[in-house]
Amino acid sequence: MEGPSIRATRTPSPSSQAAQLPDITDTLTSSPGIGSILATSSPTRQGPSEGIITLHDDPSAVADICFVHGLMGDRVGTWTAEGESEPWPKTLLPPLLGKVRILAYGYNGDVPSNLQRTDQSPADRAANNLLIDLTMARIAGNASSRPLILVAHSLGGIICKRAVLMSRDNVNSHLQGVYMSLRAIMFIGTPHKGLQLSGWASILTSLLGISAIPKDYHLSDLDSSSMLPEVTQERFKALIEDQRDREIPIVTQSFFEETLAGKIGLTISKESATLPGDEPIPINASHRDMVRFNSVHDAGYQKIATVLQLWISEFDDIRNTQPQNDDSNNDSLQTGRYLDRGRLSRRMLFVPPSARALVQRPPSPLEIADVHTERPSRFRPCYIICSIMALVVIGSGVLGIYYTVRFDRMGDGFTAASWIVAIGAMALAGPMARHYPHCSCWRPATPYYHGIHRASTQPVS
Secondary structure, rough: OHHHHHHOOOOOOOHHHHHHOOHHHHHHHHHOOHHHHHHHHHHOOOOOOOOEEEEEEOOOOOOOEEEEEOOOOOOOHHHOOOOOOOOOHHHHHHHHHHOOEEEEEEOOOHHHHHHHOOOHHHHHHHHHHHHHHHHHHHHOOOOOOOEEEEEEEOHHHHHHHHHHHHHHHOOOOHHHHHHHHHEEEEEEEEOOOOOOHHHHHHEEEEEHHHOOOOOOOOOOOHHHHOHHHHHHHHHHHHHHHHHOOOOOOOOOEEEEEOOOOOOHHOOOOOOHHHOOOOOEEEEEOOOOOOHHOOOOOHHHHHHHHHHHHHHHHHHHHHHHHHOOOOOOHHHHHHHOOEEEOOOOOOOEOEEEEEEEOEEEOOOOOHHHHHHHHOOOOOOOOOHHHHHHHHHHHHHHHHHHHHHHHHOHOOOOOHHHHHHHHHHHHHHHHHHHHHHHHOOOOOOOOOOOOEEEOOOOOOOOO
């Protein structure tokens, strides 16, 4: 939630034109489950400040960071301090974090226009658009499975929660990528609980600079449309608990404001801004200014940047510790799921089921040296087993020929010979099938290598 002055900064950014994404809507709409979302979301795209823009990119990025603003906010203005021409995620973070791609998401956060719309709830509209735009941006950047961090201010945190829930429950593999790759969410002044309609009215009237919400703005729609924090919080809490049970957690961190905002006091209290299970971090600023920093010496910036730096360093360290000649490990790192249990809390070494496959192939010489022991110097062939099998085959043939000649005049010689050969073949089939792959009498034994084979988990565009 930011003040009315933010709307005055809502102008097209030069970087937004340079960061336009290729049109892959046709590709996504051809997949089941996404067409209906695009159909309901596309008509709401109005204005130059909506969608995803790239604030910073790095060819060797180990993670994506996406910033999401709140009501009355802007994808650039929300993160830009007074007197600055560029947002701090673009000017201050890249030198510190290095190998990251920094994105900013914008949506229609205008309260009056959202309250008057009845086709879809404000939270659902913004969450749908965030999920689709972020998916398209990551596909266009060939980073569908790259670890993802969401940074949300105010009610943008509720938008992020709903987008993650939509991604988890979606049947489309493209849209599931956001949930599967999400590694952390940072909530800055997000109301998780304790905000009723009366609280909404006082906060909105203060931020909008009006004496009261007009009667034709249906404030109750915020409740019925799941915009109230409690409605989304229960489902999101269940999602986090499920992640912890499977030891594949999504890490969260909450920040709360310490400076009063005019006559109404704290816009979002510490209790409301604290996610269950988090140790909240205070920022000595008002609700509007807690995400606006002028320099790296700002105490609030240092707290936020330190948490981001810790998360990014974990991804980078894990990538550097992977064997360079192991392609499966290097590629699977992009999912953020291969983590060191000894160094990182609340994480585990995990191979997604979709990425596991046992393959049987002759290994390379290096693999043989690493995996297999040397053949014993005393060669131990299996002459006895093979001799017995050979006797069965030869004996069946000889008896078949004998009985064919002996009983040919009786007219049943062919039948007798066929039965003898058939019984011999059946007796031989099972043992031969089990023994032949390991037999050293017929050919040199070929070692078998069973390992984890890289399977592409990225959506096919």
